[in-house]
Amino acid sequence: MGQIQLLADEHDQRLQQARQLFFDQGTLPDGLVDPMILRSWERCRRFGLDDTSYAPVMDAMDRVALKTEQDRNRYLLVQGRPIMEHVFEQIRESGSMVILADANGLLLETVGDPDFVSRADRVALLAGASWDENQRGTNAIGTALSEEAPVAVFGGEHFLEHNGFLTCCASPIFGPDGRLIGVLDISGDYRSHQRHTLGLVRLSSAIVEKRLFESVHARDILVCFHGRADYLGSPKEGIAAVSPDGQVLAINRNGTELLGIRQVDAVRRDFSMVFESNLATLVDRLRHNPQATCEISVNGKAFHVQLRGQLPPLTVAGRVFDEPAAPRPLRRPDGGSAPTLTLDTLNTGDTRLQAAIERARRMLGRDIPILIQGESGAGKEMFAKAFHNSGPRHDAPFVALNCASIPETLIESELFGYQGGAFTGARKEGAPGKIQQAHGGTLFLDEIGDMPLNLQARLLRVLQERCVTPLGSTRSIQVDISLVCATHRKLREEVARGTFREDLYYRLNGMSVTLPALRERTDIRIMVAKLAAAETASRSNPVRFSEGALQAIEGYAWPGNIRQLFNVIRVAIALLDDDETLITETHLPEELFETSPLTPSASAPNYDPWAAAPLEGANSLDAISRQAAMRALEAAGGNISSAARQLGISRNTLYRKLGRM
Known part of the structure; x- marks a missing residue:
């Protein structure tokens, strides 16, 4: 039996004994459960909860009331949603869900695996339900709010018996003023709990807090x-x-x-x-x-x-110099030399990409919008940054907004800004939108094809009049922006369907460039060398790829495009021992050696250490290596030999990587 299973069995035995002492005999089970759990049990008893009763399931608020609460917590949702999606990518197909709740334990939004969501609905783990301790007993969301600290609640540690099939990890989120404003949670089946989940939640809530502070x-x-x-x-x-x-x-x-x-x-x-x-x-x-x-x-x-x-x-001497009304352009770190990412540095020999670069180069310094088309992950934002850095506005801001990642109810204020008091929860001094922030520089609108129709009309007016009016204001503000847009959709077809304005399409389509998918490019070896060199800049010895590894990379269809390639290279480098410099086929994921890439419907192991992108913040090779090693060990049920075979490394190497934790 693996060590992980032994620890789980020992925990279950202590927990069963603790429940008997507390619930059946009325005595405190000191030393058998976490003190935080015990404090929660005592609070629940004072609330008058019965551990054998069922909390009401059909108590979720209606859509109108939920929408009101979501609007009230709009800034938490704006900054929290992208992190929720990123976290879910790490735990996809693990039978879990990611939850964002407000300071009262109200579930604002959830995202999860369909097979677990159906079970979760039975205990009201759905948006609009409340998981305050006084209603649901001991649970990660309610207890984290009560304790104002990260907490994990495993199976029978839940106060209510019928919640015992859950394992939940939650971490509170504090606003820029230090007040508790919400909680981020991962809930899943008790049997599929993973040791790293609480750390993942803590890191993710810290990222949300940072985004909130910097935004406000x-x-x-x-x-x-x-x-x-x-x-x-x-x-x-x-x-x-x-x-x-x-x-x-x-x-x-x-x-x-x-x-x-x-x-x-x-x-x-x-x-x-x-x-x-x-x-x-x-x-x-x-x-x-x-x-x-x-x-x-x-x-x-x-x-x-x-x-x-x-x-x-x-x-x-008390005089202000060169202070424009709009935000000041950012200066380059080197104070004058060209930025690292330019159209020239993107050109690595592929004919189709070179043609796109030459077309874009002719538009530098001209007041003509650029429309970049290509598959998801083909490098559209990278191309937009290179275009910005290559032109006369390279000293000014480059401001990006993904029109597909922000809810329709929030994108308007993000793009156009708002005046103080324009809506509930707005900052009293208001906030500038992305258009104002890009004044003097470049505004990049990614996935422009997903912009709502009503906002398309407002954007068209901004482009025609060169001024923007924030929400709640009657004063127009002059702006000077270079516009670059990108989409994976075919906008001509969207126009024909009536989902995209024809006049805006012709306004945006001043110059159109199409980026080739990675599988169509002829410069993959050069790209691999560049990405590896950038990732290993701090290493004393450069990393090399064997011919077999390069052939496997060239022969793969790359459904995730450049984003997927970059992740594969990072993980391969992370799996090298300290004295290794050669990446071979054993360092690459098995999917690269299949005849065709897995489709979303194809079956795959729940914990593929290669599949998920590294966490934001896991930007060192050691961190990525530890992450992959832990995933492999968990997938192998704690079997060191099996995990080492899956990673293509020796048992001793795996022990060493786990020992760095």
């Missing part, structure tokens, strides 16, 4: 700091939002923990009192290099600092 304070100075320079930009960094006059407006939870202070000790105080440094000096040192860092000392601790957000205007 996008127009403030963001002082990002950490004791380790490589943690800057990660979910673990501290962030303080500071006004141009040096007042600390907000500081995230990581920041207060790093500084060892409370939120109330920092907010509304002068920057110099909190950070023991002069803000103006810091801004002057880092103004012209968004990627640069410097060190400061706070209470004897050294911190690496980086500035983001909206920096104040340059002042000399």
Whole structure:
């Protein structure tokens, strides 16, 4: 019997004994269950809940009421939805679901495997239901909200017996002001629990918090700091939002923990009192290099600092210089040399791609919209960034919006912005939309074919009049943008079906370029070499590919295009031992050696360590390696030999990679 199964059986025995002591004998089962679970059981008993009773199932609110609550939590949904989808990609086909709930335990949105969703519906794990502790007993969502801490509730740890088939892991989400605003949860069948799930939820909730903070304070100075320079930009960094006059407006939870202070000790105080440094000096040192860092000392601790957000205007002797009304264009890190990603660097020898590059190059500096077409994952956003970086606007912002990833009810405010008080939950000072943020630079609208018809009319008016009117406002704001759009749809057919405006189509289709799918390209070997070189830039010895590995890569159909290729290369590199430099067929996923790629309906193992993209934040090779090793071990039921065979490495190598956890 595997070690994982032994641990599960031991846990079940302790839990059964704990339930007998607590529910049957009325005594405290000290040492048998997690203290957090025990505190929850005691709260549920005080609520008057009966562990053998059934919580009402058909108590989900109606659509209108749910829509009202979703609008009230619109910013949580905007920032949480993409993370939910990314998390679900990691656990797809594992019999689980991802849930986002508000601060009262109301389920706002769920996404999950169909076979588990049908079972989940029986216990009201659906949008509109409440999972507050006083209604559902001990459960990850309600208990995480009560404890304001991450929690895992396994099987019989649920207070209500009929919820015992569930295993749930949840982590609270705190807003930019430090208030608890929601919770992210993964729920699944008790028998299919995976050890890494709680860590996945904790990381994902931290990412949501970071996105919320940066979104709310996008127009403030963001002082990002950490004791380790490589943690800057990660979910673990501290962030303080500071006004141009040096007042600390907000500081995230990581920041207060790093500084060892409370939120109330920092907010509304002068920057110099909190950070023991002069803000103006810091801004002057880092103004012209968004990627640069410097060190400061706070209470004897050294911190690496980086500035983001909206920096104040340059002042000399009290006078403001070169401060436009619209957001200031971002400066390149090197202060003048060309950006790394350009149309020239994209050109790796494929004839069709080279033709697209040449067509786009002729449009540089001209006020003509570009429409990029191609399959999902073919590199449309990369091409748009290269086009922006190659033209005269390369010093100004590149702002992207995916029209397919944002709900129809939210995309309008994201694109056009809003005035303070325009709707419930809006910031009192309002917020600029993507169009305003792109002033002077390039606006990239990905999946433009999915834009709702009513917004298509507004976008057309912006393009014609060169001004935008935020929601709730009557004042038009002049904008100067270069527009690049992309879609995998055939817009001519969408026009014929009436789902896309004909006048907007002709407005956008000033210059159309079509990117070839990866399987159609002739430069795959060059692409593999470039991607591998970029991924291993910190290694002392370059990575090479065997001829057999290159032939397998060239012969595969790549349904996921460049995105899938990049993931395969990252995982292959992560599986190399420290002293290895040659990637062979054993480092590549088995699907590359099949005659045709798996279709979505084809059967596949629940835990294929190669299938899921690495987590956001898992951007080191060691992290990716650990992730793949854990997935393989879980898929093999804890059998080290089987997992090593699946990964194409030795048992000793697998032990070493697991030992790095």
